[in-house]
Amino acid sequence: MRILIVEDEPTLGQQLKTTLEQTGYAVDLSADGEDGHFLGTTEEYDAVILDLGLPEIDGLTVLNMWRRDGKTFPVLVLTARDSWSDKVAGLDAGADDYLAKPFQTEELIARLRALIRRSTGNATSELVAGEVRLDTRSGRVTLDGEPVKLTAQEYKLLSYLMHHKGKVVSRTELIEHIYDQDFDRDSNTIEVFVTRIRKKLGSDVITTIRGLGYSLDDPADAPRG
Known part of the structure; x- marks a missing residue:
């Protein structure tokens, strides 16, 4: 899963980026509203953490612009403002959740997981x-209750497919959602990760749909004869 953080406080932004990466997310970090808006418009994200008090373009304006342009990724508004009117303004602009500073990192991560979970059904x-x-x-x-050790990239790929279980996911979509902006995006590595996951979890856990991409299905959902 790929996350965009738009936060102008350097220390907080880097702390969040590092923590989320350690949790298994691919993360891009922007320090102002103009750059954040550009990334949110041109890149693919599973969720955005957006500060309201941003330089160049304020967070509410950025959020309004994204929603006006049809961007539907979930947005967690993060701000030092804690009045009810600011909360209402953020939610009315299209935010999906609201967290006022100071906050516990564990709560932010839990809220982020919930947003992604709801957005993927x-x-x-x-x-x-x-x-x-x-x-x-x-x-x-785990496989049959036994823990399975995956590399960070294997986990990201499996997590994305499991969040979108039953859907065909193209290589391009996988590349856009498991790598951050600065990662050397080589499409050939996707097949390598899929092969490794199959070796660890079973050859039939991920299905290759020729010419389209990959699908992860639950055998319990398969039609019965």
Whole structure:
């Protein structure tokens, strides 16, 4: 899952970026509204953390511009303002959640997980496909109840496919959502990660749809004869 943080406080922005990367997200960081708006318009994100008090263009204006342009990614508004009118303004502009500074990082991550879960139609933090389970809270992956160790990129790819279970996901979409902006995006590595995941979780866990991409399905959802 790929996250955009738009936060002009350098220390806080870098702390959030580092923490989210350690949690398993690909993260881009922007320090002003103009650059943040550009990234949100030109790149693909699963969620955005947006400060309201930004230089160049304020957060509310950025949010309004995104929504006007049809951008539907969930947005968590992050700001030092805590009056009810600011909360209403943020939500009316298209924010999906609101967190006032100071805050606990654990709460921000939990709210972020919930936003992504709702936006992808998942009801709980544990994603299930057959005997494979992925807990988005702990980052733990199990097969038949036994823990499976994945690399960071393998986890990101599996997590994205499990969030979009039953859908065909193209290589391009995977590249856009599991790598941050500065990563050397080589499409050939997607096949490498898929092969490694199959070796660890079973050859049939991810299906290749020739010419289209990949799909992860739950055997329990397959039609019965």
